Amino acid sequence: MKIAFVGKGGSGKTTLSSLFIRHLAAAGAPVVAIDADINQHLGPALGLDEAEAAALPAMGERLPLIKDYLRGSNPRIASAATMIKTTPPGRGSRLVRVREPNPVYDACARPVELDGGAVRLMVTGPFTDADLGVACYHSKTGAVELYLNHLVDGPDEYVVVDMTAGSDSFASGMFTRFDMTFLVAEPTRKGVSVYRQYKEYARDFGVALKVVGNKIQEQDDIDFLRAEVGDDLLVTVGRSDWVRAMEKGRPPRFDLLEEANARALKTLRATADATYEQRDWERYTRQMVHFHLKNAESWGNERTGADLAAQVDPGFVLGEGVGDDSGIGAGLGEAVGADAEAGADASVSAPA
Numbered sequence: 505m506k507i508a509f510v511g512k513g514g515s516g517k518t519t520l521s522s523l524f525i526r527h528l529a530a531a532g533a534p535v536v537a538i539d540a541d542i543n544q545h546l547g548p549a550l551g552l553d554e555a556e557a558a559a560l561p562a563m564g565e566r567l568p569l570i571k572d573y574l575r576g577s578n579p580r581i582a583s584a585a586t587m588i589k590t591t592p593p594g595r596g597s598r599l600v601r602v603r604e605p606n607p608v609y610d611a612c613a614r615p616v617e618l619d620g621g622a623v624r625l626m627v628t629g630p631f632t633d634a635d636l637g638v639a640c641y642h643s644k645t646g647a648v649e650l651y652l653n654h655l656v657d658g659p660d661e662y663v664v665v666d667m668t669a670g671s672d673s674f675a676s677g678m679f680t681r682f683d684m685t686f687l688v689a690e691p692t693r694k695g696v697s698v699y700r701q702y703k704e705y706a707r708d709f710g711v712a713l714k715v716v717g718n719k720i721q722e723q724d725d726i727d728f729l730r731a732e733v734g735d736d737l738l739v740t741v742g743r744s745d746w747v748r749a750m751e752k753g754r755p756p757r758f759d760l761l762e763e764a765n766a767r768a769l770k771t772l773r774a775t776a777d778a779t780y781e782q783r784d785w786e787r788y789t790r791q792m793v794h795f796h797l798k799n800a801e802s803w804g805n806e807r808t809g810a811d812l813a814a815q816v817d818p819g820f821v822l823g824e825g826v827g828d829d830s831g832i833g834a835g836l837g838e839a840v841g842a843d844a845e846a847g848a849d850a851s852v853s854a855p856a
Contacts (some may be wrong), residue, residue, distance in 0.1 A: 505664045505776050506681060511688035512698045513543075513669035516718040519747060520688050521666040522549035526758050527769040528662050529621035534603050536613070539627040540648045546666045547625060550616050551755060562629025563612045563647035570647050572596050573607050573684045574654045580817055586810040589646030590677060590796040592789065593654050596816025599826065600654050602661040608651065619758045626651075645678065652681040653792055658824055659780050672776060677795030679705060683783065684776040685713045689733070691725035696732040703736070709791060712779050714738040722736065739768040785823035792822075794799070 509521035518541065525537045539546035549559035563570065571584040571591075578596035581587060593599060600606055613624040628645055648665065658661060665682070679685070679702075687696045687702055699715060706713040717729045717740035729737050746761045761769075793816050796804075800812035820826075 505659065505661070505683045505780065506655070506657060506665070507644075507776050508665045508667050508679070508682040508685045509688060510667045510679075510685060510698070510702065511669065511718075512690075512694060515688045515695060515698075516741075517669070517688040518543075518545045518549050519751075520716060521664055521742065522546060523761070523765070524549065524686075524703050524769055524772055525623055525664050525745070527766075527773065528664070529618040529716060530710050530758050531773075532621060534661045535623040535624045536602055536663045537616070537623050537672075538648055538651075539625070540645050540665050541668045542627075542636075543669075543769045544629070545625055547616075547627065550618065550623075550625065551750075552616065558559050560614055560625065560627045561612050563626055563651075564629040564645075566611050567647050567650075570608055570650060571666065574600075574650060574656060578815075578817075580815050582810060586808045586812065586815075588796075588799060588804045588808065588812065589649040589651070590799045590804075591650065591653070591812070591815055592792045592796050592820075593822060594815070594820045597654060598820075600651065601655045602657050612647075649678045649681070651818070652678065654824075656824055656826065659756070659777065660719055662776075664709065671704070676793060680709050680711060680788075680791045680795070681727050683712065683779040685711055686716050686738075686772060687713060688718050690719050691717060692730045696729070698737070699733055703733075710784075710787065712782075714775060716741065716768075719743075734803065739771050741765055741768055786821050789821045808819070 507524075509517045510523070512518040521537075525535055528535045537546060537550065544557065547560055548554070552560075568584060571587040573582050574593070574597060575587060576596050576598035577582050578594050580594050581591065581597075589789050598606075600608060609624060609626075613626045615622045616625045621792055626648075628648055645668065652663075655663065667678075685702070685706070702711075702713055705711065713736060715729065715733045715736045715738060717726065717737060720726060720740045720742045726737075726740055729740070742764070744762055744765055746756055746765070749755055796816065797813055804812045
């Protein structure tokens, strides 16, 4: 299951995503955790000290390796250099799975021990002074988008992504890559402003979206959020002594998390798991191709000097039954190359 945590800066999305990752790990579930935020705080939230977090390998710095591996023997991709972050897989592409060993994980992932369990942690890498004036943050998250485009995940295994703050992910198609998006909102007008933006795009692209109310102090806070987001409000989370201790670098055993907050995490997992039955790999592939074609026309063809529309394999549908270097899906036909999805006017991402 692919799960995103989004929200405005300071909403607590990194804290909640780290709690959810700990909850999954404590239950023995296989987890890949990805920090795709411009502020790289997921590692420390999972218990790494400053030096350990700084030493994590940046996916953005290993993009050539990632492209070369994922390209595989796909005859439609002339070289790894012609791959952009929206490049979809096709026959011959290498796919990645949550539980497997592969060169991408070897280069980019590091194990993090959590109360006896372990998760794979990957990070995009921080936006540094060297990037100013020559790169945008989308160039950092491109590696994550490529990974998600080539990911085949099943039930009871999880990829949890702490997304960049605000509505920035709308600038690419990455917001459509998830089975469930949890939007963390404080009970303030600013807190629900990002929700309204996400809701519009979620509706157009069939994205499953639920709101997690955070920093709740009283019933009036819950009433405010309910009035603003309606039935999209899934759970609320209040003050946590456990989180306070974790933020000081002294987290107690995870089974000591407050009962109300533990119940909220169980609800998040049950809600995410329930989306498995609604999976539509054909639509998922079609959306992937839709954004790739828009990016190709907008900047990708000019940047690479190649016709990136030719990278699309019209007979390929990503799915759990598709094997590496093989596999033709149910077939998308001509619909693959068409803007068949609602919301075809969505903006395209910046170059990567």
